[in-house]
Amino acid sequence: MPWMINEIKNVKGMTLVEVMAALVLLALLAVTLLSVFSTTGSWINGAGKKTAAVRYAGNIIEIIRANSGDLDQISLPYRAEDGDAVDNDINDGTFNFKLDPLQEPFKASAARGMKAILTINRHNDMVYYREGDNNGDGIPEINGADVPFSPDLYAVRVKIEWTEAGHDREFEISTIMGAR
Secondary structure, three states, rough: OOOHHHHHOOOOOOOOOHHHHHHHHHHHHHHHHHHHHHHHHHHHHHHHHHHHHHHHHHHHHHHHHHHHHHHOOOOOOOOOOOHHOOOOOOOOOEEEEOOOOOOOOOEEEEOOEEEEEEEEEEEOHHHOOOOOOOOOOOOOEOOOOOOOOOOOEEEEEEEEEEOOOOOEEEEEEEEEOOOO
């Protein structure tokens, strides 16, 4: 048996200090990786919220585009201060708004916790033509040639607001469309 004790003494292994040092290094690596995952998770959550805001604003724009014939019926400017242009209940999942006061309101699918603000104004296409109307016919000109444009253009702006991680966020989309 004494020969077994000598063999045990000759076996090389890790000391307790080496094991503890390895565990400390492993713990530091784990903490670093967990903080990266946490940050990435918050970025993904923020991207998801922004995607929901884009989809929400796009729904509203598409409803207005599909019903653009009603744009001639509204009193302009159609602003957020008006009761029909603001989503006052951000937790109901819908945004109800009217373009024609005699019709039922349109319902846009909404992301919960997001507020929509809709603004519609008449768009003045004349601002893009510097030469203006040189011959008095009411049509703008470029290099002496008439440039026809639609007088029934509307600037539509949808602003989506939400709170994320204690910070106010917003997304805004705008377009110009004609009444059909």
